[in-house]
Amino acid sequence: MKFYWDLSREEVLGAVLMVVSLGVPVSAGAQATAADQLTGKLVITGSSTVAPLIAEIAKRFEQNPDVRVDVQTGGSSRGISDARNGLADIGMVSRALKPEESDLSSHTLARDGVTLIVHASNPVTALTAEQVVGIYTGRIRSWKDAGGADAPITVVNKAEGRSTLELFLAYFQLKAEEVKPSVVIGDNEQGVKTVAGNPDAIGYVSVGSAGYAATYGVPIKLLPLDGVAASSETVADSSFPLARPLVLVTKPRPGNPLVRPFLDFALSAEVNDLILALSFVPVR
């Protein structure tokens, strides 16, 4: 529970209204006063998966004292349409662009992968897609039917609205209503702890947090998918199938002079620590 976007939007609106009422002219775009002095305002809208990361990056970018970055959520499709019709300077999209969206220029910010995890003591080393679907829909109830010991499976699912849930459901072509969970969790950390504390549990969390926990000795095991091991490397080079790019889109020739410097900053290795902190995988 870290972000309340609607509130912050109102705060931003309030701040803007205050400036207007004080009689300070607010131009639509931005002006570059000196060569390296950035001023103005940048509007970024779109995917709620990307928004927390962009908000962190924006906070760091706002160390340029006269720059304001306004981050709003509303889903990837809003990011596309806002960037297209100029309501936003940059759109945030949590999937690869479709062919009909090639009128926008896209920049891959980071990648997000989801891996299935089981307890380290579980003898199961891989599951087929049918087995995963069977387990999550309640058709397979014991590990004995999935190549393990005779023990009831504890199915760990994510709460509604989480992007990991959406990615997982889309990949296995499941509907939210079909999943029969034994435990519902919030963030990735809780998922890792729940599986680590239950030898018969299966869950799915972002590759970033699972890999981090496993390296630090938490008793969990990352399952490969379609024969590809789940790791930051396979997510970064696109060979891991249950993954997606996090993309920033702009018009081919953005009108706001702040867009270029912001993209240069957001797409540089300087923000890799922020990407890792939010359990995504840097691509640079």
Add this chain to the structure above:
Amino acid sequence: MLAAALRAAAFVCGAFVVLMVLFVLRESWPALREIGLSRFFTDPSWHPQGGAAAGTFGLVPMITASLALTAGAVALAAPLGLLCALFCTDYAPLGLATAFRRLMEVLAGIPSVVYGFWGLVVLVPLINRWQPPGASLLAGILVLALMILPTMALLAQTAIATVPADYRRGAAALGLTRVGTLWGVVLPAARSGLYTAALLAVGRAIGETMAVLMVCGNVVRSPSSLFAPVRALTANIALEMAYALDDHRSALFVSGLMLAAMVVVLVLAAERLRACE
């Protein structure tokens, strides 16, 4: 001057409560208008992602879960807390009673997330070995009972300590036994304070979020047994608020409104009970 300051302080406190309720009402208004209050009680499940048209918004399993958790925790902690209080005031030597009181104060000050973490890494795996999946109504009740036990014990002790010494002397003069004195004189005299203690314990239990979120499993289902995973109203808000938009977000504020309504009902019921006495 002092009167004005006091009046202002009281006004600020009152205004905060009223403003907060108004805010929650305003935020939940879109859901109440689009979805309608009755669907929160009649919808078969909780799948709010589809919005007002395609989603379902049943809150009943979560209301049941919150009530079951609170009832279970208070049923365990209230008698235990009362006994601890009596032990301190009437049975323990002074040194032991003071040490026990300090211990309870420390226990009361531990943040709930610590209780939740303990529950998640110790209690849940333990129950899991017995009745999987471990994250369950029982785990929630035990953690909550532990959390409200110090509240109950400390407040009950304070209530018992305020019973005038004359009552005890009178009871002794009448030749009552120690148990008879406690049961027949001290506890009835401390009744109002004991009710307040229980009410505060209920309030803490029903509003507790983090610990419940961590140990209860959070599956939206009416509890069928002690070992079934459940989701409390508070946990529902904490789990989904960060990513909720539009109708979904507004529906979560309705969860909050429901929670506030439950507390109001409980307080009114307690008032009635006290008035009837």
